Amino acid sequence: MLDAIGVGSVDDLFAEIPGELRLAGKLGLPAGLSESECFDQLASLAERNADAESELCFLGAGMYDHYVPALVDAITQRSEFLTPYTPYQPEVSQGGLQVMFEFQTAISELTALPVSNASLYEGPSSVASAAYLAIGATKRRRLVVSRGLHPHSRDTLRTYARGFDAEVVEVGLEGGLTSADELQAAVDSETAAVFVQSPNFLGAVEELEQLASVAEAAGALTVASVDALTLGVLRPPGECGVDIAVGEGQQLGGRLDFGGPSFGFFCATEDHLRRMPGRIAGETMDAEGRRGFVLALQTREQHIRREKATHNICTSQALNALGGVVYLAWLGKRGVVELGELLVRRTAYARERLAELDGVELLHDAPVLREFAVRFEAPVPDVLDRVAAEGIGAGYWLGREYPEYDDGLLIALTERRSREDIDRLVDALGRAISDANDAFSPRSEEGASRPAEVPS
Amino acid sequence: VTAPNPPTTADVPTPQQRERATTIFERSVAGRRAGTLPPLDVPERPLDELIPRRLLRERPPELPEVSEPEIVRHYNRLSRRNFDLDTGPYPLGSCTMKHNPRLNERVAALPGHARLHPAQDPKRAQGALDLMWRLERALAEICGLPHISLQPSAGSHGELAGLLLTRAYHEDRGERRHRVLTPDTAHGTNPASVTMAGYEVVKVATDERGGVDLDDLRSKVDADVACLMLTNPNTLGVFDERIAEITQLVRDAGGTLYYDGANLNAIMGRTRPGDMGFDIVHVNLHKSFSQPHGGGGPGAGPIAVSDRIEPFLPVPRLVRREGADGAAPAFDFEYERPKSIGRLRGFAGNFGVFVRSYAYIASLGGDGLTEASETAVLNANYLLARLRRGRAGRFLPLAFDRLCMHEFVLSGDAAKRELGVKTLDVAKRLLDYGFHPPTIYFPLLVDEALMFEPTETETREGLDALADAIEEILVEAERDPEVTRNAPYTTPVRRLDEAAASRRPVVRQPL
Numbered sequence A: 001m002l003d004a005i006g007v008g009s010v011d012d013l014f015a016e017i018p019g020e021l022r023l024a025g026k027l028g029l030p031a032g033l034s035e036s037e038c039f040d041q042l043a044s045l046a047e048r049n050a051d052a053e054s055e056l057c058f059l060g061a062g063m064y065d066h067y068v069p070a071l072v073d074a075i076t077q078r079s080e081f082l083t084p085y086t087p088y089q090p091e092v093s094q095g096g097l098q099v100m101f102e103f104q105t106a107i108s109e110l111t112a113l114p115v116s117n118a119s120l121y122e123g124p125s126s127v128a129s130a131a132y133l134a135i136g137a138t139k140r141r142r143l144v145v146s147r148g149l150h151p152h153s154r155d156t157l158r159t160y161a162r163g164f165d166a167e168v169v170e171v172g173l174e175g176g177l178t179s180a181d182e183l184q185a186a187v188d189s190e191t192a193a194v195f196v197q198s199p200n201f202l203g204a205v206e207e208l209e210q211l212a213s214v215a216e217a218a219g220a221l222t223v224a225s226v227d228a229l230t231l232g233v234l235r236p237p238g239e240c241g242v243d244i245a246v247g248e249g250q251q252l253g254g255r256l257d258f259g260g261p262s263f264g265f266f267c268a269t270e271d272h273l274r275r276m277p278g279r280i281a282g283e284t285m286d287a288e289g290r291r292g293f294v295l296a297l298q299t300r301e302q303h304i305r306r307e308k309a310t311h312n313i314c315t316s317q318a319l320n321a322l323g324g325v326v327y328l329a330w331l332g333k334r335g336v337v338e339l340g341e342l343l344v345r346r347t348a349y350a351r352e353r354l355a356e357l358d359g360v361e362l363l364h365d366a367p368v369l370r371e372f373a374v375r376f377e378a379p380v381p382d383v384l385d386r387v388a389a390e391g392i393g394a395g396y397w398l399g400r401e402y403p404e405y406d407d408g409l410l411i412a413l414t415e416r417r418s419r420e421d422i423d424r425l426v427d428a429l430g431r432a433i434s435d436a437n438d439a440f441s442p443r444s445e446e447g448a449s450r451p452a453e454v455p456s
Numbered sequence B: 001v002t003a004p005n006p007p008t009t010a011d012v013p014t015p016q017q018r019e020r021a022t023t024i025f026e027r028s029v030a031g032r033r034a035g036t037l038p039p040l041d042v043p044e045r046p047l048d049e050l051i052p053r054r055l056l057r058e059r060p061p062e063l064p065e066v067s068e069p070e071i072v073r074h075y076n077r078l079s080r081r082n083f084d085l086d087t088g089p090y091p092l093g094s095c096t097m098k099h100n101p102r103l104n105e106r107v108a109a110l111p112g113h114a115r116l117h118p119a120q121d122p123k124r125a126q127g128a129l130d131l132m133w134r135l136e137r138a139l140a141e142i143c144g145l146p147h148i149s150l151q152p153s154a155g156s157h158g159e160l161a162g163l164l165l166t167r168a169y170h171e172d173r174g175e176r177r178h179r180v181l182t183p184d185t186a187h188g189t190n191p192a193s194v195t196m197a198g199y200e201v202v203k204v205a206t207d208e209r210g211g212v213d214l215d216d217l218r219s220k221v222d223a224d225v226a227c228l229m230l231t232n233p234n235t236l237g238v239f240d241e242r243i244a245e246i247t248q249l250v251r252d253a254g255g256t257l258y259y260d261g262a263n264l265n266a267i268m269g270r271t272r273p274g275d276m277g278f279d280i281v282h283v284n285l286h287k288s289f290s291q292p293h294g295g296g297g298p299g300a301g302p303i304a305v306s307d308r309i310e311p312f313l314p315v316p317r318l319v320r321r322e323g324a325d326g327a328a329p330a331f332d333f334e335y336e337r338p339k340s341i342g343r344l345r346g347f348a349g350n351f352g353v354f355v356r357s358y359a360y361i362a363s364l365g366g367d368g369l370t371e372a373s374e375t376a377v378l379n380a381n382y383l384l385a386r387l388r389r390g391r392a393g394r395f396l397p398l399a400f401d402r403l404c405m406h407e408f409v410l411s412g413d414a415a416k417r418e419l420g421v422k423t424l425d426v427a428k429r430l431l432d433y434g435f436h437p438p439t440i441y442f443p444l445l446v447d448e449a450l451m452f453e454p455t456e457t458e459t460r461e462g463l464d465a466l467a468d469a470i471e472e473i474l475v476e477a478e479r480d481p482e483v484t485r486n487a488p489y490t491t492p493v494r495r496l497d498e499a500a501a502s503r504r505p506v507v508r509q510p511l
Helices: A035-046 A070-076 A094-111 A123-138 A151-164 A180-186 A208-217 A270-275 A302-308 A318-355 A380-388 A419-440 B068-079 B102-108 B126-143 B155-172 B189-196 B214-220 B243-252 B261-266 B351-388 B390-395 B413-419 B423-432 B460-479 B481-485 B498-503
Strands: A142-146 A167-171 A191-198 A221-226 A244-248 A264-268 A281-285 A291-295 A360-362 A371-376 A408-412 B147-149 B179-183 B200-204 B225-230 B256-260 B280-282 B303-305 B317-321 B330-334 B408-411 B449-452
Touching (some): A035 B351, A070 B068, A094 A264, A094 A291, A094 A318, A123 A151, A123 A191, A123 A221, A123 A244, A123 A270, A142 A151, A151 A167, A151 A191, A151 B189, A264 A270, A291 B498, A318 A371, A318 A419, A318 B068, A380 A408, A380 A419, B126 B147, B126 B261, B126 B303, B126 B317, B126 B330, B126 B351, B155 B225, B155 B280, B179 B189, B189 B200, B200 B214, B214 B243, B256 B261, B261 B280, B261 B351, B351 B390, B351 B408, B351 B449, B351 B460, B390 B460, B413 B423, B413 B460, B423 B460, B423 B481
Parallel strands (some): A142 A167, A191 A221, B179 B225, B225 B256, B256 B280
Antiparallel strands (some): A244 A264, A281 A291, A371 A408, B147 B303, B317 B330
């Protein structure tokens, strides 16, 4: 090969790198491993994690331990879906393009908004992408955000807003729900969009229609972050006056994967189609009249429009979105309703059982679907450590993100958490709260200085 | 060439061409289903007793009603309508379509990774944090920069992060700068990211050798320039040997230096962006580090930064604390970083991608990564040497005549003028020959551009076959350019009307 090129050595191919910039020695990395050694090393790392197979998981806060059907893995692991690039050559990418079209149809149907893109990175950055659209559409730069929006979404929005030169104003919660009065006061003629989430971070189902009407009256857009898996049961954002619905897609057949990769979705009313971020597949015909699919409206995109693009995204989450549409087909029209109903009833059961415990009260009594918040009369991190020692991940401590709910815990249900599991959780929490209070009471000198022992 | 050429007509449609595309929704039949759910094991309370009726959906969404075997057949049928890397060469420039080792899929699927909840207490996710730490250290070594954030979800997300870091860096010094320089050869994501970060794009010209035009750069560098974004080797596959001078020029004017790591596969173990003078680098784990492209994601775009940028990195930051008295070190996430730009997304990034890329790095080791880059450059130069000969050399000459790094750009201008076939036509005819075409019409400054990146995982035989196919296509075009202009003939659909799809967009199916 070197002869064909006309050089004497591989070094000659790197001759244009100036001597002083060449790496003097070797890369300071360990030697390569055989496949079996590598597997063993990764397996031993994995063993040091308490995953949802080894403990009973009631953690949610945006990602949920739903069952991933075997079918989803089988299809997403096919070479033909796993290994191609973005479909720049549509004649040999009809499979992937049609998947995008089906995905858009499914998400649009769930949200009852007419246009959807083919995925974004994940939930919170999709919220921030909606802000970019809203600023472009309204030429306004004020973003009004409910405190019920996921803290990661609010933080991401603030990060992006510095680039957009936009102001972010937060609206508080009342009884677990976005305060309509505060929202009314915060929204003005400079407001580009109002950002809400339903169910919100505390699990409460928001009065979307009422909130959207406040935004609309001021000429601002309403952006709702929604949990797509709840939309078999909940009134969809498109029927509530919402202009843009975004969300995290992990719930739809995605693994937990310690937070990613998953996918984000982005749907809107028709008038925002040409400002949408990300890839969009469109239906068309070939030269002989056959039905086919292509990347539509590419003039929005960075590879064509460069600095005038509606977004900078290139690599998105096509494979995860495929998993999402396969999951929705697996669940089907009846399954998505049944699953929603099962979650509502299991959540109601768990919430009532928890509220009966001494030292536990509901953080709010707004309607909930799959997740709810309680308050403990005991230090939450200590209680969590105690139940973790029994192999239970009881939920998400609200204190880190919400100082006002320092005593709060967010508990999530999925179809994998049976009544028996819930009873076990209630039982363990009851004991842990009581033990924690004993340990921290002034009468127990020894316990007060000794945190619970937890195997790491 | 022993095998006969592919068909030059579509008079007899292939079975796939005869099959009308049918969506999963069109396969729906009322009453069918695939998935089953656990039974209700708690009291069956009326729904509207738990959630007010006004908040409930009146009509169920029209998801498909199909059985599991039908779903399998449907998506298997669709899969056969895709060309993929496991089927044949995929020399798509700037995309680094290298083999995706299957070991990486296996380790990513281990329950300790795949079923680990992102809100798990870090104390009980030490294996995951340790893996992220190891990946951070490996990327720092490869990039020659000390600090890493794994958080960005893809290359363009890393670019946005880098520009927001630049903004925070200048603001911390009490400066407000407005302009970002990018060469005219830059990936489209660069200028799009600049705009999203609130900066103005200023283009820098390319000189006659394919590098940055230094005079043009000098005339544009001033105290209003926040950053220079550069790829080196650039999208022409050219290593800019004056890189140290370029970075120094911008540094002296107070700007930051951003390295687009999309082309990192050319230089691993040979030279490092940090040593070239860059402050911020993004790494596409789905390019150089073998995460499968998935038909357009997922990827991950970690960033490596210099000391002066570190205080502004996104939160949470991964930290390692030495154990007392010989105990194992402990890993944690740190949130209190007052100068941080904040979060870029939920949780701590695309961990599943980190697992695959870490497994790739651990498999190859330092020497293996160096060899990967060397072979990628060797393969590109070999393919280029083959394409300098014969008709390709005449009709598709190299745009900038010099040795290349891991990719190179040909110009189809002569083919268009002399044969009457455009780059698009050559690309479409390659499909009939069983190859994915190179990247076409990019970079923009080359007329009728074809950008080839074969990567290190193509064999010499594969490269020869690709060069032979291109020669054969040009022979056909000399004989009858209509053959090329009407290609492809054998794909599931033939050329599609892309203009109609944008004029009257149909982006979902009515149900």
